Amino acid sequence: MIHLKRVGAVLVFALLVSCFVEEVAGGSLEIVAENQLQEIGLHLYPNPVEDVLYFEIAQQMTEVRVFNLAGQLVISQDKPQEQLDVSRLSEGIYVLEIRTENGQKLRKKFVKQ
Numbered sequence: 001m002i003h004l005k006r007v008g009a010v011l012v013f014a015l016l017v018s019c020f021v022e023e024v025a026g027g028s029l030e031i032v033a034e035n036q037l038q039e040i041g042l043h044l045y046p047n048p049v050e051d052v053l054y055f056e057i058a059q060q061m062t063e064v065r066v067f068n069l070a071g072q073l074v075i076s077q078d079k080p081q082e083q084l085d086v087s088r089l090s091e092g093i094y095v096l097e098i099r100t101e102n103g104q105k106l107r108k109k110f111v112k113q
Contacts, residue, residue: 044096048111051087053096060101067095086112 041058064084066075074089080098089112098106 042098042106042108044108044110048113049086050113051085053084053086053110055082055084055096055098057082057098057100057106059104061098062101063099065097065099067097069093069095 041056043056045054047053061080062078064075064077064080065073066084066086066089068074069092074094075084075086077084084096086094091112093109093111095107095109100106
């Protein structure tokens, strides 16, 4: 099954695997499947989470942001640690975005209980 969604001028589709699509410089698209995040070295736990979300990453972080499924920014940290207090968030599904020193953006979904 293929899901189609229009985001601005870009038509995004997702197969049964979970993936993230991002427009990068020059108008090209970058697609990162969730299984590739493990190869990059991003691990979240516990997931689902109640109060504190811990993450391990093999690269130096410069910023951590959390978005709800409507795309609204709900948490932002400029000098991130490898843990994040999510106790104020409502129950639901969120996307953690980590920016690295080399400019890469890594995203992974988590569930807040």
